[in-house]
Amino acid sequence: MxxxxxxxxxxxxxxxxxxxxxxxxxxxxxxxxxxxxxxxxxxxxxxxxxxxxxxxxxxxxxxxxxxxxxxxxxxxxxxxxxxxxxxxxxxxxxxxxxxxxxxxxxxxxxxxxxxxxxxxxxxxxxxxxxxxxxxxxxxxxxxxxxxxxxxxxxxxxxxxxxxxxxxxxxxxxxxxxxxxxxxxxxxxxxxxxNDGILAHETASFTYDEAYYLYFGNSNNQKLCRDTRYIKMDGRKIYEFALSQVPLAMKNCLDNSGIDIKDVKKILIHQANEKMDEAILKRFYKLYNTDIPEGIMPMSIQKYGNSSVATVPTLLDLIKHGKMSNQSFSKGDVIIFASVGAGMHINAMVYKY
CATH class of the missing domain: 3.40.47.10 (Thiolase/Chalcone synthase)
Known part of the structure; x- marks a missing residue:
């Protein structure tokens, strides 16, 4: 099955x-x-x-x-x-x-x-x-x-x-x-x-990290103090993501039984280009191997960070040939990964 x-x-x-x-x-x-x-x-x-x-x-x-x-x-x-x-x-x-x-x-x-x-x-x-x-x-x-x-x-x-x-x-x-x-x-x-979802990994870090993203007041002190907006501690999120997301990806990949060299695409939540690039570098460093060219498609340049929508949107764009120089072939191994408010992280290894 x-x-x-x-x-x-x-x-x-x-x-x-x-x-x-x-x-x-x-x-x-x-x-x-x-x-x-x-x-x-x-x-x-x-x-x-x-x-x-x-x-x-x-x-x-x-x-x-x-x-x-x-x-x-x-x-x-x-x-x-x-x-x-x-x-x-x-x-x-x-x-x-x-x-x-x-x-x-x-x-x-x-x-x-x-x-x-x-x-x-x-x-x-x-x-x-x-x-x-x-x-x-x-x-x-x-x-x-x-x-x-x-x-x-x-x-x-x-x-x-x-x-x-x-x-x-x-x-x-x-x-x-x-x-x-x-x-x-x-x-x-x-x-x-024998393809499809091969393994997954999820964790919630809340002891110190729960409020890295939160609802808070406007920076404009003149606006109503009862109105809340999405706020974040960017530096802490960046450091957290770099320390935890590559580990989750590695645990997930190891549990799948797939070799790092067989991974064809990595679709990471489109939160921040530099952060995603740093996550990728740390992930491959855990295996002491080089990063293959074009393995991490990015849509953030044109579409920004749409939270829960970034990864499935990226998947759909590639699947339907709407991203230049990006495609899937039968049997390709894909790693999905994300990090966000909670603070939650997860990863999934998928055989196309």
Whole structure:
């Protein structure tokens, strides 16, 4: 028995927010004071560190559940399945639906129920629920789907990662330039063969690390102190990711029985270009081997950090030939990995 990804889909909003669009923003320090450098310098340094040149924002009338629905329709069509045969719909997100111009998250009903409703699925035994697991949410959803299938209580699952981070950013915080909107979806099901998901690894570090990402006040002291925005301690996250993600990837690969030399692609959560490159270097250093050219595709330059959506979106783009010089072939071994709020990390070894 193999548990495989049989269909993928993604939705990338059409509205492009370029770095130069931030030139008129009033960026402030956490205490509300002005930076010593002007925005040109701030944006130039931001691009050098993150690699992001532009990102996508959802249109005002579209919410996170809509993004997930659009991606889900494509994944279902790609897998050529009847949606009524789905046993589970698992939706990873972080903030629910935040209607444009409002400050309150809406998760009643859960996004999975909304997406199932929009898909017009009548089958009540198709169970729909959300998971809140930070940026690693889509990978964790796939791991859960695999567990359901292994346990014999499901044969086919839809796993979605969707987020509209543009609705929860503090425009006075430089970190707001990192975040973007989008969705990726996958069909997971049991098939014949010895490929598919080979191993996985998950860990939650909460003793000291739980609040590296959190909800906090705007850097603009004049704004309402009751309103919260996504905030992060970038330095601590960077150091944490570099110390823990390569180890999780190695444990996962070792448990799969696959040799490092047989790995063809590594799809890491698109959080920060420099951080992902550093994770890759540390991972290969653990095996004392060189990094193969082109092994880590990157989409962050154009699409920014859409949290739970980055990895399934990257997978879908490559699968459907939408990334230059990147493709999958039958039998390719792929490592998926992510790190995010919680602090959670996970990894998965997959044979295409």
């Amino acid at each position: 193999a548990i495989k990804i049989t269909g993928t889909g993604s939705y990338i909003p059409s509205s492009i927010e370029k770095n130069e669009d931030f030139h008129q923003h009033e960026f402030l320090n956490t205490d509300g004071s002005n930076f010593k450098h002007d925005n040109n310098v701030i944006i130039e340094k931001f691009k050098a560190i993150t690699g992001i040149g532009e990102r996508r924002y959802a249109d005002n009338h579209i919410n996170t559940s809509d993004l997930g629905f659009f991606a889900a329709e494509k994944a279902i069509a790609d897998a050529k399945i009847d949606p009524e045969t789905l046993d589970y719909i698992i939706v990873a997100h972080n903030f629910g639906d935040v209607v444009h111009g409002t400050i309150q998250s809406d998760i009643l009903p859960c996004l999975a129920s909304r997406i199932k409703h929009n898909l017009r699925i009548k089958n009540p035994k198709c169970v729909a629920y959300d998971i809140l697991f930070g940026c690693p949410g889509w990978i964790e959803g796939v791991i859960q789907a695999q567990a359901f299938i292994k346990a014999g209580i499901a044969k086919r699952c839809l796993v979605i990662g969707a987020e509209a981070l543009s609705r929860v950013v503090d425009k006075h915080d430089r970190d707001s330039m990192i975040y973007s909107d989008g969705a990726g979806a996958t069909i997971i099901e049991e098939t014949e063969g």
